[in-house]
Amino acid sequence: MHHAARISAAIELLAECEVAWAKTRPLPADIIINHYFKARxxxxxxxxxxxxxxxxxxxxxxxxxxWWAERSGQHGARALVIAEQLLRSKHTLIDLHNxxxxxxFSPAQTFRR
Numbered sequence: 718m719h720h721a722a723r724i725s726a727a728i729e730l731l732a733e734c735e736v737a738w739a740k741t742r743p744l745p746a747d748i749i750i751n752h753y754f755k756a757r758x759x760x761x762x763x764x765x766x767x768x769x770x771x772x773x774x775x776x777x778x779x780x781x782x783x784w785w786a787e788r789s790g791q792h793g794a795r796a797l798v799i800a801e802q803l804l805r806s807k808h809t810l811i812d813l814h815n816x817x818x819x820x821x822f823s824p825a826q827t828f829r830r
Contacts, residue, residue, distance in 0.1 A: 721817070723764060724798060726757075727771045731794035734776070746776055775801050 730753050737744050750772060754765050775782060775797045785804060786796035799817075802808045 723767050723771065724802065724817070726760070726764075726768045727775070728795045728798050729753075730768065730772050731775060731797060734772070735794060746773070771798070771801065774805065778805075 730750060733753060734746055734749050737749050750769055754760060754769075760768070778801070779797065782797045782800040782804070783792070785800045786792060789796070791799075799813060802813055803810070
């Protein structure tokens with residue numbers, strides 16, 4: 718799995734977490750992540766580990782990542798993952814532009830407003 722596909726999966730998984738947490742009886746993150754990977758058995762163990770690590774990092778550091786994302790006028794799961802890629806993973810904007818090119822398994826190229 719390419720790094721862009723991992724980013725896309727993390728965005729999708731965080732979006733599922735946000736939907737689940739908005740309900741009256743939210744599920745814990747580990748259960749949501751477990752269900753996500755059970756429904757996608759084709760994701761290999763190394764990729765599952767990398768995606769889960771990224772998602773747990775975003776959840777643990779949600780406050781600071783939200784602050785950075787909102788400074789750029791963005792919000793939501795995609796903005797949090799991109800903020801993580803810029804701040805923690807030290808990717809450049811050019812790297813993210815290449816990762817988020819809208820190809821088959823990559824996130825869309827533009828931010829949603």
